[in-house]
Amino acid sequence: MSKxxxxxxxxxPTCIAAAxxxxxxxxxxxxxxxxxxxxxxxxxxxxxxxxxxFLALLWVGFAVAASRPGxxxxxxxxLLSLSVVAAVVVTAGGLGDRLVGSSAIARLGLGSGFWLTxxxxxxxxxxxxxxxxLGPLFGAAGAAALVVLAVGFFAFGRLDRLxxxxxxxxxxxxxxAEAGRHASLAGWAVLSGGVLGGAIGAASTRxxxxxxxxxxxxxxxxxxxxxxLFGFMILPLAALAERFPVVREWGIGGIGPAxxxxxxxxYAMLPIARNTCTALEGVPRAVLDAxxxxxxxxxxxxxxxxxxxxxxxxxxxxxxxxxxxVGNVAVAALIGAGGFGVxxxxxxxxxxxxxxxxxxxxxxxxxxxxxxLLGALIFVSTPKPLRVVESRGGSRDQV
Amino acid sequence: xIRFEGVSRKFGEVLAVDGLDLEVFDRELCVxxxxxxxxxxxxxxxxxxxxxxxxxxxxVDGREVGSLKVxxxxxxxxxxxxxxGLFPHLTVAANVAVVPELLGWPKGRIARRVGDMLELVGxxxxxxxxxxxFELSGGEAQRVGVARALxxxxxxxxxxxxxxxxDPVNRLRLQTEFLAIQRTLRKTVVFVTHDVDEAxxxxxxxxxxxxxxxxxxxxxxxxxxxxxxxxxADFVGADRALKRLSRFTVRDWMQPTAGTTDAAIAxxxxxxxxxxxxxxxxxxxxxxxxHDRDHRPAGEIxxxxxxxxxxxxxx
Numbered sequence: 001m002s003k004x005x006x007x008x009x010x011x012x013p014t015c016i017a018a019a020x021x022x023x024x025x026x027x028x029x030x031x032x033x034x035x036x037x038x039x040x041x042x043x044x045x046x047x048x049x050x051x052x053x054f055l056a057l058l059w060v061g062f063a064v065a066a067s068r069p070g071x072x073x074x075x076x077x078x079l080l081s082l083s084v085v086a087a088v089v090v091t092a093g094g095l096g097d098r099l100v101g102s103s104a105i106a107r108l109g110l111g112s113g114f115w116l117t118x119x120x121x122x123x124x125x126x127x128x129x130x131x132x133x134l135g136p137l138f139g140a141a142g143a144a145a146l147v148v149l150a151v152g153f154f155a156f157g158r159l160d161r162l163x164x165x166x167x168x169x170x171x172x173x174x175x176x177a178e179a180g181r182h183a184s185l186a187g188w189a190v191l192s193g194g195v196l197g198g199a200i201g202a203a204s205t206r207x208x209x210x211x212x213x214x215x216x217x218x219x220x221x222x223x224x225x226x227x228x229l230f231g232f233m234i235l236p237l238a239a240l241a242e243r244f245p246v247v248r249e250w251g252i253g254g255i256g257p258a259x260x261x262x263x264x265x266x267y268a269m270l271p272i273a274r275n276t277c278t279a280l281e282g283v284p285r286a287v288l289d290a291x292x293x294x295x296x297x298x299x300x301x302x303x304x305x306x307x308x309x310x311x312x313x314x315x316x317x318x319x320x321x322x323x324x325x326v327g328n329v330a331v332a333a334l335i336g337a338g339g340f341g342v343x344x345x346x347x348x349x350x351x352x353x354x355x356x357x358x359x360x361x362x363x364x365x366x367x368x369x370x371x372x373l374l375g376a377l378i379f380v381s382t383p384k385p386l387r388v389v390e391s392r393g394g395s396r397d398q399v
Numbered sequence: 400x401i402r403f404e405g406v407s408r409k410f411g412e413v414l415a416v417d418g419l420d421l422e423v424f425d426r427e428l429c430v431x432x433x434x435x436x437x438x439x440x441x442x443x444x445x446x447x448x449x450x451x452x453x454x455x456x457x458x459v460d461g462r463e464v465g466s467l468k469v470x471x472x473x474x475x476x477x478x479x480x481x482x483x484g485l486f487p488h489l490t491v492a493a494n495v496a497v498v499p500e501l502l503g504w505p506k507g508r509i510a511r512r513v514g515d516m517l518e519l520v521g522x523x524x525x526x527x528x529x530x531x532x533f534e535l536s537g538g539e540a541q542r543v544g545v546a547r548a549l550x551x552x553x554x555x556x557x558x559x560x561x562x563x564x565x566d567p568v569n570r571l572r573l574q575t576e577f578l579a580i581q582r583t584l585r586k587t588v589v590f591v592t593h594d595v596d597e598a599x600x601x602x603x604x605x606x607x608x609x610x611x612x613x614x615x616x617x618x619x620x621x622x623x624x625x626x627x628x629x630x631x632a633d634f635v636g637a638d639r640a641l642k643r644l645s646r647f648t649v650r651d652w653m654q655p656t657a658g659t660t661d662a663a664i665a666x667x668x669x670x671x672x673x674x675x676x677x678x679x680x681x682x683x684x685x686x687x688x689x690h691d692r693d694h695r696p697a698g699e700i701x702x703x704x705x706x707x708x709x710x711x712x713x714x
Contacts, residue, residue, distance in 0.1 A: 222519030295473035383488045385531040
């Protein structure tokens with residue numbers, strides 16, 4: 001059935017692959033004698049020509065596979081983009097051993113080529129997965145595979161010479177503690193934001209007055225930069241702790257996790273409240289009328305009809321809130337709430353970019369992982385007819 | 400039995416229903432018909448208290464509806480609405496099971512009942528039970544709506560323009576099937592429509608409303624023969640002789656002498672005399688064949704049979 005057509009290569013995958021090849025040519029790593037000195041660039045084509053050629057080949061393969069009609073090509077392209085990341089991890093391990101050797105403080109910094117390749121590989125994966133019409137389950141599986149690979153390499157000490165890992169091995173115990181703080185702060189903020197935002201969203205479908213006021217205030221909160229909002233919390237909470245010593249005993253003060261939690265909750269409320277409200281109002285009137293007319297009471301109508309119909313959209317709001325909160329927690333380190341932000345700001349202060357990375361990378365990883373996990377959870381728990389089917393990539397680029 | 404006593408309903412300044420006195424008799428199909436804005440839907444919705452009257456009383460089985468707990472009242476009344484209002488997140492079977500579940504029936508009984516109901520409306524439970532509403536055609540969804548309303552075997556059925564969103568061919572089929580169901584179940588039905596043909600075809604008794612007032616309430620034959628006002632005469636239309644024919648089926652007036660006519664033109668056993676006449680006129684034949692659902696010959700019907708029916712007052 002297949003007939004030769006003009007558009008052999010499609011524009012989007014080809015551009016992505018070209019960018020990927022270019023990234024290979026950029027300084028991939030930097031060899032640094034210690035944590036402060038910026039070091040000398042390492043070009044993959046020089047230091048590891050085989051790896052460079054292999055990466056370029058993977059990208060060409062991606063362009064070809066993703067341009068193929070049907071589903072199989074894009075699925076292969078998905079796997080190829082994952083392989084790019086895997087190849088980069090493997091290369092980093094090998095080069096670290098070879099270039100750094102046994103020096104105790106020398107390290108392999110990550111260069112622009114590395115970052116670009118990672119980013120482009122992610123974009124390539126998303127584009128190919130959408131083209132193949134793969135659901136969020138596949139996205140979560142891909143993310144999990146990469147995590148397993150990276151953690152495996154890391155656990156076997158293959159990545160020990162990377163600057164970030166060096167930094168981590170120094171900060172090991174602090175890192176674990178801050179990771180816990182980051183996760184729990186984000187978790188509690190989304191939980192309380194979810195309860196409050198969900199309640200406000202549900203109530204504002206019934207009370208028009210509450211609706212305009214609540215959404216006005218939440219929108220205003222959302223426009224305040226996170227740093228400023230954390231700052232706003234300091235004065236009133238400090239005054240409160242001053243006035244009532246009991247409050248201080250609970251660990252609440254102008255700085256620390258309490259003001260951070262309040263501010264993060266306020267941020268998390270808007271997307272959840274807005275989506276809950278939209279979702280409940282999107283329940284068709286005919287369906288509500290039928291339910292009421294058949295003899296459902298208010299509670300039954302809400303539990304059996306409104307809630308299940310609204311849940312997917314409402315939980316999409318939770319998903320947005322989670323990603324947003326995980327990022328915002330990083331800023332909360334400035335008011336002493338802890339979390340990965342501690343490394344970011346310490347690193348900035350010491351001009352140690354590796355330490356900044358030690359804070360930044362896990363934030364990104366946590367946000368992406370939470371997003372993929374929630375996406376998959378929402379997909380699995382949504383009844384078939386309510387699933388939002390992602391569009392099967394755009395139209396073919398035909399000449 | 401449903402009774403309205405001096406019922407009015409205002410929406411703001413607008414009088415949607417104006418001093419309505421109406422009695423819907425037991426086991427009859429009462430069609431409320433009228434132009435849009437005549438208040439017919441409001442009348443229907445006052446039976447199950449989706450709308451409360453501003454004045455007057457509504458009685459169901461001799462009890463004033465306002466005195467009953469609203470959920471109890473509604474659980475005893477089947478409800479079918481335009482656009483069906485099936486729950487999109489539930490399967491067909493789960494949709495039909497809603498009221499029995501609310502009534503707390505045991506699981507096995509619900510499952511059996513769901514199967515029976517789907518069969519009653521002509522849907523194979525094995526094929527349709529696990530489908531979701533979005534996988535149904537308009538006509539299928541409408542059948543599920545009827546099955547759902549009948550699931551708990553309520554004595555009363557309220558139907559608010561149930562077939563109006565379906566294409567004409569399917570609407571005719573649904574009407575025929577619903578009439579057959581109604582002939583066996585004999586529910587007390589209040590049926591709202593804006594389509595006079597549908598009203599004439601289905602009703603035991605028609606109530607014509609205009610701007611919230613009941614203009615005439617009679618059996619279809621009387622409505623067609625003796626309209627009590629120019630409005631009714633105009634509303635039922637100049638083709639009322641033809642409309643009467645739509646109440647007779649070929650089955651009741653044909654000659655069961657199979658195979659004597661070699662005319663190629665045939666009409667269905669369950670078609671109305673109006674359709675039969677139309678077929679005759681279209682094919683310039685004075686006699687046409689009649690066949691059953693499976694296209695087996697059942698007899699023939701001629702122009703004189705139709706004339707006989709038109710002269711006769713009753714069904």
